[in-house]
Amino acid sequence: MKQTNTTGDRIFRSILFIAAALIIIVVISMIAMMASNSLPTIRAFGLDFIISSEWNPSDGAFGALPFIYGTIVSSVIALVISVPVSLGIAIFLTEQAGPRVARPIAFLVELLAAIPSVVYGLWGIFVLAPFIREHLGVWLQEYLGFISLFQGRLTGIGMLTGGIILAIMITPIITAVVRDVLEAVPTTQREAALALGSTKWETTQVVLMNAASGIAGAVVLGLGRALGETMAVTMVIGNVPQITTKLFEPGYTIASVLAANFAEARDPLYFSALIEIGLLLFLVTFVVNGVAKLMVTGIAGRGGAVAG
């Protein structure tokens, strides 16, 4: 790229540079702000903050473990449900369906991503929760009730409901990224596999193998979305800071506790505790998204090199 030296270009370049630098400044200042504001709880509790499970603001007990646990468990439930479905959709769209079928389905999947999360939450309260309480939960308890996972009181509100909502919300992003990754696998590989006499299923296996790290990246991107989702989860997860292995029992996520309590955190230590939880979530999503980006660009870069 040639750099010209007219005044206009120079000003143009510096404006662009400022725009780019701004985002770095924002990220750094956010981390700095959160770190400095969470100092009081870091000093008061240290590591106990993360490993203690007692959360009782009125007694000054701040243990964030129930929120970390709830965030991880609801996200894992979401991945367990969403990953097979998203993979299925993406493979169908790229490997099987003709454009006439693929286009409307792809459009519908993208439409799911455009629905505001509060709408998902309302749907969760009015449709999904009663469905789980009256049908799915009853069925699970009848046939799988011997597993402690499915025991307990059925209110329709709880960890499982939160996980299912999240699963629906992260399906579009996983599907879209997996589709891009599969399309990045060069056609020559498919042709080679077919030429060697592979069936469609065997060809797909070859493609999937080539796209493995990109697919893993897509899953991690979905995980990143699930970790930070707030509104919809808050409305159906039950918001109780407890650690339980029972899926029908309520839980609590980091994002939910932040959203629910910031406005009324009267005690400085309480405020600081909330900031520290926010910092934890920020760091985790930061790392998760970074890992995902590395994985996805890995496959795209490789595919390009092969094709070139």
Place this chain on the structure above:
Amino acid sequence: MRASNPFFLYAFISVVTLFMLAGCSREPMGSGNSGTAPGGAVRLQGSGASFPKPIYEKWVSEYGKIYPNARVDYQSTGSSAGIKALQQQTADFGASDAPMTDEEMKAAQGGEVLHIPTVLGAVVLTYNLEGLTAPLRLSPQTVVDIFLGRIKKWNDPKIAADNPGVNLPATDITVVYRSDGSGTTSVFNDYLAKVSPDWTVKGQNMTLPQGVGIGAQRNDGVMGQVRQTPNTIGYVELTFAKANDLPVVALKNAAGNFVEASIESVTAAAAEALATTQEDLRADITNAGGANAYPISSYTYVLAYKDQKDGSKGKVLADFLWWATHDGQKFAKDLHYAPLPPEIVARVESRLKLMSSGGTPLRP
């Protein structure tokens, strides 16, 4: 053309800046010696509790009709944020459902803080139980036992004892509570602690034993869960329950009567608590005596500095509060708030007369 672009930009920026400066200087600064002086509109900025927001908005609009030069903006940011805004003087007045503590008053940067009660509210228990025709009746200890998970079934003998002849289902009770910090929870905690030594939770958050309940955000969240989930019981503001026609529990009060929350029973609680109400009006009227008093009633307050730095603003604030606690009270009932009892209005008057600016009383 290309080289002239930046000059256009600079010219544009300087023109915009000029206009902004001109706009600022034209903004009225409230320099008149009286808030209602013609030509000098005064703007007050208040922030705090969300519970009284509907009535404050009503007052602001009605007051604006009478005194067009007084503008009051109220933001419902939550009681804690309201207290913080007052302490740090980022708002002209604060508002809170619970009175400020002594430490919080000490941390206020603008000197002594006055508590002006404006209206009364109440916390009611709402439930979702099929087949009940009359309101469910509960005594205080039963409520505590339900919230502590000691009473697990709706047909528990303790509940049945309060509801003779009512056919209660043998289903599990699910408690729905506020998961966000709120003045509603604070009043409810306060009441439960008063009626039972077993209740140890204080403040704006509720913590329940494992497996007792589910949390929801705000009044609408609690209402949504209770409406949607059979066999639940939760608590919300009276105004909210009335506006949405929720079934509410008749609660046994200190005098032993089962009382439903209503505007009359809440005002009755305030009137009964008069004798024990402190001079500074930081009152706690839960579990008040009196045959008709509803036990989970509370005031909501406007918080203002006794010494107002800005005389014109202070004058408008004092006049507005005077009007709100007198003429303004007639708007309360329609919005399901209980108006102040006359005895309290008299005591509010003496508090408002303390407001001054630079040593001059604002309401002589």
